[in-house]
Amino acid sequence: MKRIFCLVSAILLSACNDNQNTVDVVVSTVNDNVIENNTYQVKPIDTPTTFDSYSWIQTCGTPILKDDEKYSLSFDFVAPELDQDEKFCFEFTGDVDGKRYVTQTNLTVVAPTLEVYVDHASLPSLQQLMKIIQQKNEYSQNERFISWGRIRLTEDNAEKLNAHIYPLAGNNTSQELVDAVIDYADSKNRLNLELNTNTGHSFRNIAPILRATSSKNNILISNINLYDDGSAEYVSLYNWKDTDNKSQKLSDSFLVLKDYLNGISSEKPNGIYSIYNWHQLYHSSYYFLRKDYLTVETKLHDLREYLGGSLKQMSWDTFSQLSKGDKELFLNIVGFDQEKLQQEYQQSELPNFVFTGTTTWAGGETKEYYAQQQVNVVNNAINETSPYYLGREHDLFFKGHPRGGIINDIILGSFNNMIDIPAKVSFEVLMMTGMLPDTVGGIASSLYFSIPAEKVSFIVFTSSDTITDREDALKSPLVQVMMTLGIVKEKDVLFWC
Structure with a gap:
């Protein structure tokens, strides 16, 4: 959950009985996200504990502030179920000893997020693990469904990551995981679904989930993160680089992928054409082990342009940015x-x-x-x-x-x-x-x-x-x-x- 607090001091000039008096006004701002059906305590910050007078008003969003809450020092905001994200703004004003304290609270009601991770290989799984550990505090309420072949999570470590573990079917997504995603989505008014897997196996790993959820109107595919499996993607790109009309063939295959995922057709895209079209449908990021290959190899410049801003360089320095506790957690999980x-x-x-x-x-x-x-x-x-x-x-x-x-x-x-x-x-x-x-x-x-x-x-x-x-x-x-x-x-x- 993201919290942003700002404190601003201002001087308010007011006239009273023809005398010029100055009133100190202290303005603080809170910006936060609240997941649907969750409760958030709205309260003033950077203020004394008692006031001569105080009140709340609602300044944006669907009217939700109750009369009895307007004159409470704090109140519980229960995030309503909505069709889309909405901001609710509340302003507190409290006066004491000739000083005025203002707290502006801006709450955005958002859908819950489910993060799904599927991978049989070491490198992409390690990158995914590092991402989870780095973000686990900021996104502490996100549920995580994990199917990894090379990294084994103990019950204790899974709990620390707010994760539930599912088996792989061979090296790919199991029906058990697909069913779990559907059941979780059915329990929510709406859901942001984030998918993480390796690029080379992306079609086999995420297409079953996307196809099964295509008819679910309450699911938004918020992001797809794809990580190189290793050298396999580069061997495939090397063998493909001399292909004529690569961008056009990718575009044609995009339509095949779209129809397959929507259940309109049983025809599947193959090879390169099945793994580099996700960004045409969803917000996607391709984390390349060597992003520069698409620059050094001139025959792949068209693929570089096709991927555009979704092309990313895999990071290797995240560990150094972790806290001591998070470093220890990573080392414990990987057994190093x-x-x-x-x-x-x-x-x-x-x-x-x-x-x-x-x-x-x-x-x-x-x-x-x-x-x-x-x-x-x-x-x-x-x-x-x-x-x-x-x-x-x-x-x-x-x-x-x-x-x-x-x-x-x-x-x-x-x-x-x-x-x-x-x-x-x-x-x-x-x-x-x-x-x-x-x-x-x-x-x-x-x-x-x-x-x-x-x-x-x-x-x-x-x-x-x-x-x-x-x-x-x-x-x-x-x-x-x-x-x-x-x-x-x-x-x-x-x-x-």
């Missing part, structure tokens, strides 16, 4: 011991190097092979005779894949002096909390999009159906995007088969 890592970073005067690992879903010998290949990469990085030597001695850290399992164990067991950063902690948490090491290198992943280029020593690509050697790796969309953005230089792209 910042103080412990800081002590480990400072154990010597050597710079810190973090190797980022990967995993495989195959078993047996394949896992052992993946582990040994990563051990070889680390050895090359720390061996002075290797062409990939870091250039000087470093304290060695390892950030394994959250599902690395035995692969992580083998890598850690291969180096006596390697310090483990818990695999469950997303690397992006280090970025958000200002805990990046001096140097990073490892297996290619989207996390390198969030690391300053000067900290990246090398990136290793592994063989796949489409990448069989280093030349293939260099030509791959991911590497092309990384080199275009200056994340990595060609000489720092390594490959193992």
Whole structure:
């Protein structure tokens, strides 16, 4: 709830019995929002406790001030149910000891807001969590429905965020969540609905909710916040950049999206066309991991213009702006011991190097092979005779894949002096909390999009159906995007088969 208090002193000149007397007038202003059906105590501020005389008058809005309230020192304003937001203004005047105190109270009756968060991925979920923590005090009365795959909220932490937890269906929105949104909306006269998800999965995550609520006249989609999933969006954009008439095709797909969400058609937009049209229907923000890609890549200037003011840069410095208590809450939720890592970073005067690992879903010998290949990469990085030597001695850290399992164990067991950063902690948490090491290198992943280029020593690509050697790796969309953005230089792209 937003509260704004202003205090102004004025001198009022009045004539009485042909004598000029001055009356001190102290004017204070209160501006606030009140949710429908909530009670707000209207009272004077910055005043003494007793007056010779006092009264209230209503100066704007549908008449609601009762006669007995006009001569009360304070009264309860019960926000009525309305068809739209409305401002109600009340002015208090109290006189005492030749001084006049005026309090102007301006209350805007607003609809309740329900914030919905759906995400299976680490990066967008972390951005959403940071947003909630940053705004939880200002918007303390907002209800929050959360479906996250990578962040687990305890009952205690969920209560602190005024959140209710719902499962994902696979990696996307469950029917249970859709039903909960409908039930909540049905319990309200009107409702502002805010949706938050990752851009790449936005159609699968929010279209079910929008389609189910399209016939609800009491729901206003107040905002849609979309956060990059990682590198996936950039690979898609790279593959799409040479498409002819991109803006026209996006506009055509907007009509398909609109008809689908309104239940007029069962035809769905696909790919890029399903994720970059939300702003044409609703107030939307696209938080890009690297917004500058749409500038650096000239063939995507038309998309930049199409998105217009809805195009935003993802923020990484919000943590530093939080209060001590909110920082502790964030660290507790994500399971990161910042103080412990800081002590480990400072154990010597050597710079810190973090190797980022990967995993495989195959078993047996394949896992052992993946582990040994990563051990070889680390050895090359720390061996002075290797062409990939870091250039000087470093304290060695390892950030394994959250599902690395035995692969992580083998890598850690291969180096006596390697310090483990818990695999469950997303690397992006280090970025958000200002805990990046001096140097990073490892297996290619989207996390390198969030690391300053000067900290990246090398990136290793592994063989796949489409990448069989280093030349293939260099030509791959991911590497092309990384080199275009200056994340990595060609000489720092390594490959193992």
